[in-house]
Amino acid sequence: MLIEFRVKNFLSIQDEQVLSCIASSSMVKIDNTVKTNRMVPRLLKSVAIYGANAAGKSNIIKAMFVMHKNVISDIQRDGVLYITPFLLGDDDNEPSRFEITFSIDNTMYQYGFSTTKEMIFEEWLLKNTRNKNKILFERIYNKEKGDYVWSSEDKECLEEIEDKKKFTRNNALFLSVSVLLNGKKFLDIYNYIKDNLKIANAKSKYSDGELFTLTKYKNDEYKDKINKFLQVADLDIYDMTIKEKRINTQKYKDEEHNTEIENNLIELIARTNHFKQDNKTIKSFPLESESDGTQEFLKLIGPFIDAMENNYIVVIDELEAHLHPKIAQFIVDMFNSQEVKNESCAQLIFTTHNTNLLNKNIFRKDQIYFCEKQNKATKLYSLFDFKTTNDNWELNYLLGRYGGIPNITNFVY
Numbered sequence: 001m002l003i004e005f006r007v008k009n010f011l012s013i014q015d016e017q018v019l020s021c022i023a024s025s026s027m028v029k030i031d032n033t034v035k036t037n038r039m040v041p042r043l044l045k046s047v048a049i050y051g052a053n054a055a056g057k058s059n060i061i062k063a064m065f066v067m068h069k070n071v072i073s074d075i076q077r078d079g080v081l082y083i084t085p086f087l088l089g090d091d092d093n094e095p096s097r098f099e100i101t102f103s104i105d106n107t108m109y110q111y112g113f114s115t116t117k118e119m120i121f122e123e124w125l126l127k128n129t130r131n132k133n134k135i136l137f138e139r140i141y142n143k144e145k146g147d148y149v150w151s152s153e154d155k156e157c158l159e160e161i162e163d164k165k166k167f168t169r170n171n172a173l174f175l176s177v178s179v180l181l182n183g184k185k186f187l188d189i190y191n192y193i194k195d196n197l198k199i200a201n202a203k204s205k206y207s208d209g210e211l212f213t214l215t216k217y218k219n220d221e222y223k224d225k226i227n228k229f230l231q232v233a234d235l236d237i238y239d240m241t242i243k244e245k246r247i248n249t250q251k252y253k254d255e256e257h258n259t260e261i262e263n264n265l266i267e268l269i270a271r272t273n274h275f276k277q278d279n280k281t282i283k284s285f286p287l288e289s290e291s292d293g294t295q296e297f298l299k300l301i302g303p304f305i306d307a308m309e310n311n312y313i314v315v316i317d318e319l320e321a322h323l324h325p326k327i328a329q330f331i332v333d334m335f336n337s338q339e340v341k342n343e344s345c346a347q348l349i350f351t352t353h354n355t356n357l358l359n360k361n362i363f364r365k366d367q368i369y370f371c372e373k374q375n376k377a378t379k380l381y382s383l384f385d386f387k388t389t390n391d392n393w394e395l396n397y398l399l400g401r402y403g404g405i406p407n408i409t410n411f412v413y
Contacts, residue, residue, distance in 0.1 A: 001034070001043050001103050002197075002313045002347055006112070007063040008097040012056035014086040014377035016097070019060060021047060021347065024366045024384055032336045032364050034345040037106045039128065044367050046335045046348040048357060049380070050397065051371030052406040056378025057351040060371070061317045064349075065199045067098040070115070071176055072194055081171055083117045088376045095121045102313075104192050111175065111189060119170040125189060127154075136186070137161055139174060160185040198307060199315040210287075210295065213302025214268040217242055222305065229301050233327055235294050241271045241284060296322040304334065308346045319350040328354050329362060336362070358394040368393070370404035 001021070008016040023033040023042040035042040051057040066082050073082070083096050099112030108128035114121045121141045126133040136157045139148045150165055152158040160183050161174075168177045179190045200209070216222040217240060230237045245267040270287040272294075287295065307314045314335075320328040335348040358368065368383035383393065383402060390396060397405065 001036075001040075001311070001345060002100070002349070003041070003043060003103060003108065004099075004101040005060075005064055006097070006099040007060070007067075009085045009091045009094055010063050010066070010096045010098075011059040011084055012054075012086065012373070012376075012378040013059055013063065014089055014091060017060065017378065017380040019047065019049075019349070019369065019380060020382075021349075023364070026364060026366070028360075029336075029364045032367060036103065039131075040103045040106055040108055043103075043345075044347070044364070045345055046332055046350075046363075047367050047369060048332075048363065049349075049351045049369045049371060050353070050355075050358070051351070051404045052373075055371040055373055055404060056380075057371040058317050059378060060380060061199065061315055061349075061351060063098060064100075064197070064315055067100065067113075068193060068197055068199055070098075070113075071173060071190065073176075081115055081117050081119075083115055085116070086377065100193070100197075102192065102196075104188060109189060111193065113173060120173060123174055125175065125186065137174065139165075139168075141170075157185055196310075196312050197315070198303065198312050200303075200317070209299030209303050211268065212306070213298050214240075214242055214270050216302045216306070217270075222302070225305055226301060229305070230297075233297060233330060235297065236274055237290075237294070238273045238275055238282065240287070241273060243269045243271075245269050292322040293324060293327065297327060300331065304331065304348075307348075308334065311346050313347045313349065315349045317351050319352050320354040325354055325356040328352070329357060332357060332362060355394045355397060358397055360391050360393065370397075370402055372403045372405075 003021055005019045006016055007013055021044045023044050032045050033042045034045060049057045049060060069082050085092050085094065085096050093116070095114040095116050097112065097114040099110060101108060101110045103109070110126040110128075110133065111124070113123040119141070120139075122139065124138045125136040127136050128134075135151060135153045138151045141147075142149050148165070150161055152161055160178060164178045164181050164183055165174065167181060168174045175186055175190055178186050213226065217226055223239075227239050230239075247265045247267050271284040272287055272290055273282050273284045275281070276283050287298070304314065306312070319331065323331075332348065335346060357363065365386075366382060366384040369380055370383065371378055371380055373379070381403075386402060388396065388401075393402075396402060
């Protein structure tokens with residue numbers, strides 16, 4: 001599970017900003033939290049981030065995406081560092097810094113790095129053992145020596161470092177390189193970041209959420225679950241029919257066998273089935289004829305079911321895009337109310353403008369974050385920081401009592 005994410009000097013973010021999923025000691029809506037064991041703190045199942053347009057809330061999501069992308073890119077050997085520092089101060093030439101704290105099998109880990117577009121300056125992996133952080137590996141660039149200083153407090157990790165560090169480029173992450181070179185010591189950490197952290201934006205849920213949902217729909221077990229969600233969400237869809245269409249994309253010649261091979265792709269064609277007014281006869285429509293909100297819901301529901309079943313961390317920008325506020329609340333409630341399985345839990349981190357969700361009947365105070373610009377830089381802070389007795393969070397937010405809203409001045413045309 002995600003415990004904490006930190007980012008510094010990236011896009012609109014200048015000073016270090018912290019998104020924490022650690023729950024406060026409050027017992028209010030305790031079902032919105034999960035406790036695994038004494039070594040891992042009680043964690044939040046979902047976190048919502050509010051803020052004005054251009055306040056930087058999407059940049060928190062982008063920072064998580066960039067951290068994830070840079071870990072994966074070294075496995076793909078493209079060697080590109082996807083970094084844009086804060087440009088409105090004096091930090092352009094300073095490294096950007098990313099750190100994620102998470103738990104695997106009830107053990108806490110911290111992984112992070114500091115980097116410019118050209119090179120990695122620091123990289124570290126810590127393991128929390130009996131409330132003490134143990135360095136599994138650390139590399140720090142020494143400018144005077146023109147080389148890295150490596151360290152580890154674990155003998156087996158140190159052996160892997162000695163074996164792999166000479167193959168680690170200045171613009172490559174050691175975590176990724178060690179896995180690329182068949183190292184086993186850090187494989188679980190790499191795989192967790194790669195596979196369990198699912199980051200999407202408003203245009204691409206799980207890269208292609210609609211295809212993901214339709215592919216899953218071909219499985220009878222998933223089909224039943226998706227149908228139930230479609231019916232609960234009151235979308236007037238009984239079920240769907242999925243057909244495969246083979247697309248001949250190109251032909252190429254296999255020189256070794258002197259034959260021509262067709263490279264075929266499969267396109268999934270979906271039709272939604274509805275009851276007519278007699279509630280007996282079924283009429284079908286192409287999926288693209290459904291409303292934007294219905295299509296958006298289908299993009300989300302397959303990945304979200306998958307996330308809950310596999311205890312993934314879903315990070316999404318603008319959750320409510322094209323969705324009715326009640327549907328957005330339904331999705332949030334899915335994550336908040338789910339039962340804990342295998343001593344773990346899925347999490348939902350999202351940005352939103354949907355003020356209907358600013359409600360004590362949906363969230364705890366520590367689940368709500370706000371973004372606003374202060375001296376042109378993004379500041380991220382929690383509703384929990386406000387000691388207010390007025391529980392009408394939505395009204396307070398719209399009145400500007402928490403910040404994070406646009407400062408619109410009078411305009412004469």
